[in-house]
Amino acid sequence: VHLDYLEAGANVIISASYQATIQGFEAKGLSIEEAETLIKRSVEIACEAREIYLQRCAKGYWDFLDSPKIDRHPVLVAASVGSYGAYLADGSEYSGNYGASVTLETLKEFHRRRLQILANSGADLIAFETIPNKLEAQAYVELLKEENIDIPAWFSFSSTDGTNVVSGDPITECAKIADSCSQVVAVGINCTPPRLIHGLILSIRKVTNKPVIIYPNSGETYNGETKQWEKTRGETEEDFVSYVGKWRDAGACLFGGCCRTTPNTIRAISRALFDKSS
DSSP states (O other): OHHHHHHTTOSEEEOSOTTOOHHHHHHTTOOHHHHHHHHHHHHHHHHHHHHHHHHHHHHTOSOGGGSOOOOOOSOEEEEEEOOHHHHHTSSGGGTOOOOTTOOHHHHHHHHHHHHHHHHTTTOSEEEEEEEOSHHHHHHHHHHHHHTTOOSOEEEEEOOSSSSBOTTSOBHHHHHHHHHTOTTEEEEEEESSOGGGHHHHHHHHHTTOOSOEEEEOOOSOEEETTTTEEEOSSOOOHHHHHHTHHHHHHHTEEEEOOOTTOOHHHHHHHHHHHHHHHO
């Protein structure tokens, strides 16, 4: 799968560790050691895919005549950190409602060991994804400092209304938290309908000068109870890509796709960016 995305023109691939947690693996009967090995392995697999891709590029395996002639280097591997809600697997990463018993310290201790493992796994950066509320963003900021994480990170939030993150916290307040952390090198939005992205970019740009990253979902809605994506106002790949120029004009500089998008989406984004800049 990583190779499919690299062939499609991706410059950054994200490890399959979004929902991989020590606590989750333990609940399935694995030991702590096995859980830690699997989390690290998710990054190693992505790094192996990068090496295969670069070797094939050097040997001329890919036919680039039909591909946009863009600079594909460097290829970076981002280690994915999903929210506490992703571990709960009840859809709460799409609401940010963890209940009063979940405190800042709860979240820090939940994420701490996984962050340590991923930071030392060979990844180029940490991707804190689908952040649903200010509390979890603050937990990440404090962990990055407490653990002296020496690789950069990005923070990406999700929204359902184009103004706030899913918990109801204003996107501007969340972006300010990310902006306050020197280890955070990009701030943005993921797993959010494409039609909401433009306004969110403008809001983020008001409170930070850091690069804005956006990788929306297809526009469909995830039902946490049925654990299925439901067709609402999903975008076709052509419709999705038609937004790219507008997003770039608004100030975004890193583009991709989240849930229900495919390597074809990335290929189309690459071509749209290349055509716009040619």
